[in-house]
Amino acid sequence: MSRAADLTTAFFARPASWPLVLTGLLLAAWLIHRYGWLNPYQQQILMYVGIHIILTASLNLVNGYMGEFAVGHAAFMAVGAYVSSLITVRLFPFQAAPLLFPLALLVGSLAAGIVGLLVAFPSFRTRGDYLAIVTLALNMIVKSAIENLEVIGGPRGFLGMQRLTTLPWVVFWVISSLWLLRNFIYANLGRGVLAIREDEVAAELLGVDTRRVKLHAFILSASLAGLAGGLFAHVVQFITPRSFDIVRSTEILVMVYLGGIGSLAGSVIGATVYTVALEWLRFLGQWRMAIAPLLLVFLMILRPTGIMGLREFVAFIPREERNLRARLEALGRGRQGWPPAGEAGRVGPHGPA
Amino acid sequence: MALLELQGVSRRFGGLQAVADLTLQVPEGELTALIGPNGAGKTTVFNLITGVYRPTGGRILFDGQDLVGLPPAAIVQRGIARTFQSIRLFKGLTALENVRIAHFARVTYGPGAWLSRGRPFREEEEAILAASYQWLERFGLARYALEPAGSLPYGDQRRLEIARAMATRPRLLLLDEPAAGMNPAEVEALMELIRWLQASFQVTIFLIEHQMRMVMGLCQVVHVLDFGRLIASGTPDEVRRHPRVLEAYLGQGAGGS
Ligand SMILES: Nc1ncnc2c1ncn2[C@@H]1O[C@H](COP(=O)(O)OP(=O)(O)OP(=O)(O)O)[C@@H](O)[C@H]1O
Ligand SMILES: [Mg+2]
Numbered sequence: 001m002s003r004a005a006d007l008t009t010a011f012f013a014r015p016a017s018w019p020l021v022l023t024g025l026l027l028a029a030w031l032i033h034r035y036g037w038l039n040p041y042q043q044q045i046l047m048y049v050g051i052h053i054i055l056t057a058s059l060n061l062v063n064g065y066m067g068e069f070a071v072g073h074a075a076f077m078a079v080g081a082y083v084s085s086l087i088t089v090r091l092f093p094f095q096a097a098p099l100l101f102p103l104a105l106l107v108g109s110l111a112a113g114i115v116g117l118l119v120a121f122p123s124f125r126t127r128g129d130y131l132a133i134v135t136l137a138l139n140m141i142v143k144s145a146i147e148n149l150e151v152i153g154g155p156r157g158f159l160g161m162q163r164l165t166t167l168p169w170v171v172f173w174v175i176s177s178l179w180l181l182r183n184f185i186y187a188n189l190g191r192g193v194l195a196i197r198e199d200e201v202a203a204e205l206l207g208v209d210t211r212r213v214k215l216h217a218f219i220l221s222a223s224l225a226g227l228a229g230g231l232f233a234h235v236v237q238f239i240t241p242r243s244f245d246i247v248r249s250t251e252i253l254v255m256v257y258l259g260g261i262g263s264l265a266g267s268v269i270g271a272t273v274y275t276v277a278l279e280w281l282r283f284l285g286q287w288r289m290a291i292a293p294l295l296l297v298f299l300m301i302l303r304p305t306g307i308m309g310l311r312e313f314v315a316f317i318p319r320e321e322r323n324l325r326a327r328l329e330a331l332g333r334g335r336q337g338w339p340p341a342g343e344a345g346r347v348g349p350h351g352p353a
Numbered sequence: 354m355a356l357l358e359l360q361g362v363s364r365r366f367g368g369l370q371a372v373a374d375l376t377l378q379v380p381e382g383e384l385t386a387l388i389g390p391n392g393a394g395k396t397t398v399f400n401l402i403t404g405v406y407r408p409t410g411g412r413i414l415f416d417g418q419d420l421v422g423l424p425p426a427a428i429v430q431r432g433i434a435r436t437f438q439s440i441r442l443f444k445g446l447t448a449l450e451n452v453r454i455a456h457f458a459r460v461t462y463g464p465g466a467w468l469s470r471g472r473p474f475r476e477e478e479e480a481i482l483a484a485s486y487q488w489l490e491r492f493g494l495a496r497y498a499l500e501p502a503g504s505l506p507y508g509d510q511r512r513l514e515i516a517r518a519m520a521t522r523p524r525l526l527l528l529d530e531p532a533a534g535m536n537p538a539e540v541e542a543l544m545e546l547i548r549w550l551q552a553s554f555q556v557t558i559f560l561i562e563h564q565m566r567m568v569m570g571l572c573q574v575v576h577v578l579d580f581g582r583l584i585a586s587g588t589p590d591e592v593r594r595h596p597r598v599l600e601a602y603l604g605q606g607a608g609g610s
Contacts, residue, residue, distance in 0.1 A: 180468070183467055183468055183470055184467065187467035187470075187474070187478075188456075188457060188460040188462070188467065189467070191450065191453060191454050191457065192454070192457055194443070194446060194450070194454075195443055195446075195454045195457075197445075198443035198444065198445055198446060199441050199442075199443055201405065201425075201441070202437070202441040202442075202443065203443075203454065204424070204425040204426050205403055205405070205425050205426075205429060205434075205435060206429060206434070206454055206455045206457065206517065206518075206521060207426050207429035207430055207455065207457050207458035207459075207521050208426060208454065208457045208458070209426050209457070209458065210426070310445070318470060320470075320475065320478065324449070324482075324499060325499060327482060328449070328482075328486055328495075328498055328499075331482070331483055331486050331487075332486070332490070332495065
């Protein structure tokens with residue numbers, strides 16, 4: 001392809017490249033945070049971008065890679081947000097909260113994962129509208145459950161969180177989440193996820209334990225959304241049930257289908273473009289909220305695979321998978337003496353290729 | 354010894370008796386055929402064996418153990434693989450990926466391994482890659498390894514489906530009209546491929562086929578199904594002359610070779 005693509009490929013082919021880039025990113029984030037290289041408003045937008053990247057990639061696992069249609073991702077975000085906030089505000093001593101913040105995030109993420117389990121079971125049956133209805137219902141149930149829990153503020157919301165989410169933390173969690181998803185996708189369970197998208201019955205008939213695959217995918221997806229919820233709560237420092245309504249879920253859907261299904265690069269692009277664009281459109285006021293649903297409808301009709309559409313940047317593909325062609329060539333060379341004695345009695349009718 | 358044994362297997366779809374009290378055996382190491390006119394219930398028999406549908410009656414014994422009630426993935430692990438009448442490849446994935454997925458159940462590494470992508474992970478993945486590529490090579494499909502399966506020529510898609518099924522290392526391979534839509538030369542090559550598979554991998558083959566030529570050339574025993582009932586069993590020659598078989602096929606004018 002293009003020269004730029006070649007250079008990128010060559011760069012990421014070197015083992016030392018990734019650690020270098022990631023350290024650089026973290027360092028930059030820390031410097032921006034520490035020395036105020038960007039003003040607080042700009043930093044906040046960057047943090048939203050990061051949080052949205054995690055949300056988008058997590059939903060992409062279920063909707064893009066696995067081909068299901070879950071529509072209530074804000075429910076998991078809510079669980080992560082409320083659980084982590086309760087921990088940092090009510091459980092941790094004020095001074096120790098910044099240090100223990102990651103712990104609170106992980107517990108919130110775990111709680112969201114458990115709720116994700118509830119959605120995994122209905123998905124065992126068949127795919128399609130059924131899951132959409134279940135996830136939509138879950139979104140509404142979680143929202144009204146919080147509204148009815150006076151101990152956590154009910155409809156008035158919950159506050160008192162310190163601003164524990166900082167740009168370096170966001171960058172750290174984005175990197176971790178994408179790394180986790182990448183390693184999941186490019187391994188056995190991930191292959192199962194793709195097989196389910198392509199043809200669930202055929203997958204099952206090749207020995208893919210589709211229930212185990214779905215269980216993993218839903219739990220992983222929900223926990224990451226919960227993590228994003230925790231980060232979000234500690235940026236805005238005030239959460240209400242309305243922060244996690246169906247409009248929020250729709251926004252996550254938009255980012256997935258804008259950036260591209262089945263693609264981590266697409267998730268990054270979708271989240272970034274949407275978040276920044278929405279900031280520019282601030283002058284529209286309340287009308288902004290109409291953008292997400294409209295955009296979703298247009299995207300589903302015009303380009304349901306999104307900008308990246310099942311393609312991936314080389315940087316997001318593990319080295320072993322990127323080198324497939326070379327590895328196959330090596331395998332082909334190594335088998336000049338085919339067929340190996342004992343394995344196959346005769347040469348195949350089409351000969352060794 | 355029969356590797357697969359159907360004992361009084363039945364399946365109803367509402368008012369339709371798709372398979373009725375079917376009893377037959379598939380002997381180990383042999384090539385057995387299941388034939389019958391359109392809608393006779395042949396594919397349904399495969400769907401019952403592989404757990405896609407549950408029989409409304411009867412038992413299905415594989416290697417002496419009842420398969421009824423097991424989920425399809427568990428049946429595959431016992432050693433039964435199949436292809437489909439209408440090709441069901443993972444069309445958007447590469448030919449290589451199609452075959453790699455067939456290794457799913459045999460992967461032993463756990464979460465620690467795929468999280469870290471360390472040595473145990475890479476070694477097992479390398480073995481899967483090598484085995485998958487070898488299956489592609491054996492079927493003459495190596496050059497398509499990194500092409501989307503849906504972009505392969507029709508005949509190669511059919512063979513890729515067999516390669517993918519073989520990658521699960523079955524003891525019993527169910528082929529549902531593998532020659533459908535092939536020209537005579539392709540059918541000839543396919544017959545050779547099936548014989549080679551059976552000889553090289555000690556796999557028992559149970560084959561659904563419309564084309565009598567294919568059945569005559571390959572199989573020792575043929576079972577004939579009509580309206581879900583077994584109407585004849587025997588060598589291809591016996592079956593071809595069987596009055597009830599002639600009658601069944603006459604109705605649609607597609608008898609003989
Ligand atoms: N899931 C189903 N629901 C209802 N009816 C079904 C179902 N599957 C099959 N049938 C019916 O059962 C009968 C047998 O179908 P089957 O596909 O097994 O026939 P077949 O012998 O494979 O035919 P062909 O040669 O056309 O492939 C048909 O009448 C078909 O319509
Ligand atoms: Mg059929």
